[in-house]
């Protein structure tokens with residue numbers, strides 16, 4: 432029997448014109464590609480709770496204005512079917528810098544301009560951004 436789809440929550444943290452990305456390490460899917468902070472939805476969690484928890488666990492940052500943006504279904508192989516929920520947020524404290532709290536999973540966190548995105552990017556995210564998806568609120572960007 433095929434494995435069940437996995438549900439991931441990925442978070443665009445927006446700061447001025449920039450988005451926070453980290454390069455994934457080899458132990459997980461999307462090895463060596465740039466992706467957003469995020470992780471798997473745990474039983475009983477809302478998308479907002481999952482976003483805040485994963486961002487805190489991975490970067491030490493606290494976020495606010497957490498909002499649902501979109502969700503997509505991606506079949507990556509015979510064995511991997513992702514349902515990715517994309518959220519956006521702002522930093523609670525603009526002065527705080529991200530820490531790499533899970534160095535076994537991520538090489539480090541860097542801010543990137545929407546017009547100058549890092550490559551190679553994690554497949555599901557790349558598909559969305561290549562199709563013109565813009566995570567910034569329309570009034571400010």
Ligand SMILES: Nc1nc2c([nH]c(=O)n2[C@H]2C[C@H](O)[C@@H](COP(=O)(O)OP(=O)(O)OP(=O)(O)O)O2)c(=O)[nH]1
Pocket residue numbers: 437438439440441442459460466467468469470471472513514515536553555556
């Ligand atoms: N982190 C992250 N996950 C993403 C992105 N796009 C996307 O489809 N996903 C999917 C892949 C996975 O199915 C799921 C969670 O990803 P993950 O591989 O980072 O999970 P993790 O090990 O940090 O999480 P966990 O098991 O500790 O909860 O979300 C993205 O940009 N960033």
